[in-house]
Amino acid sequence: MAVCVDPKLTYLNDLGYNVLRLPREGIAPLGVIGADGTSKSWLGTLDQIWKSEITVPVAGPQQAAGAISGFCTSDLKLSAGLEILANALNGMFGGKAPDVSGEYHDAKSMQFELGNVTVSGIDPFVIGNYVAKGELAAQNPFVRRYFSGEKGTKALVISQVLLAKSVKVTGKKDASTTVNVNVPAIQAALSAKGGVTVSSSDSTSVTYENAVPLVFGFQVFEIAYTAGQWEFRGVKPSAAVSFSEYAEAASDSRPDLPIVNEAELVEIDFPQ
Numbered sequence: 001m002a003v004c005v006d007p008k009l010t011y012l013n014d015l016g017y018n019v020l021r022l023p024r025e026g027i028a029p030l031g032v033i034g035a036d037g038t039s040k041s042w043l044g045t046l047d048q049i050w051k052s053e054i055t056v057p058v059a060g061p062q063q064a065a066g067a068i069s070g071f072c073t074s075d076l077k078l079s080a081g082l083e084i085l086a087n088a089l090n091g092m093f094g095g096k097a098p099d100v101s102g103e104y105h106d107a108k109s110m111q112f113e114l115g116n117v118t119v120s121g122i123d124p125f126v127i128g129n130y131v132a133k134g135e136l137a138a139q140n141p142f143v144r145r146y147f148s149g150e151k152g153t154k155a156l157v158i159s160q161v162l163l164a165k166s167v168k169v170t171g172k173k174d175a176s177t178t179v180n181v182n183v184p185a186i187q188a189a190l191s192a193k194g195g196v197t198v199s200s201s202d203s204t205s206v207t208y209e210n211a212v213p214l215v216f217g218f219q220v221f222e223i224a225y226t227a228g229q230w231e232f233r234g235v236k237p238s239a240a241v242s243f244s245e246y247a248e249a250a251s252d253s254r255p256d257l258p259i260v261n262e263a264e265l266v267e268i269d270f271p272q
Helices: 078-093 124-132 141-147 183-189
Strands: 018-024 031-036 039-045 050-052 109-115 118-121 134-136 153-174 197-199 205-226 229-234
Touching: 018 078, 031 141, 050 124, 078 109, 078 153, 078 205, 109 205, 124 134, 124 153, 124 205, 124 229, 141 153, 183 197
Parallel strands: none
Antiparallel strands: 018 205, 031 039, 031 153, 050 134, 109 153, 118 153, 153 205, 197 205, 205 229
């Protein structure tokens, strides 16, 4: 039986990245996502719960992603395309953005192109060394919930993020016919946000650009405690790993886990 895949949750999968449903700042390598069934929550960063002999790894500077910059999606159904556009604009506005969906009323599908794409990450070997030389704060209740593997829970560690400053959107009637949109009307609707610019070389393709890069995608490894030791497992990009829960929060302040002191850090002994 064929499996229906939601394109708005998978449009970056072929590039090796999971989709961050609401593009935004603040999602970075060493971040930890707790998965509990289909629910996913931002928990904080690994260094908040792991004390190591090794200095906390720092993500490298953003590097141009030549192979990805200019990447175009396939033609997506209008409903999925409008949701991707709305999420991108909400990320640029840092909250609820004006609705421009009405300008695409003649379209049957939409195509997206990411611009000014960069990547930033921490090598998995470096993360592994940091974990191997450290101890986990096992008394933290969130740690016990997500790091023990109980009841289908998982802890996912972000190793790399994909960022972009702009999104070029083209509405289409069919595979070979684009639709005209009212670019001045879109520009007027979005004029309330000074950091967002709208441009177009014609009346069919509109580029929405933010003042700073936003995270659109990410790569993760699952961390698990098996046979008395920690191990990392590869996680294939998929709709199931797409993340939105924390990103959709109205506040920019992260629900950070409390910082623990050295006395609270113990060697974990989860039951097998």
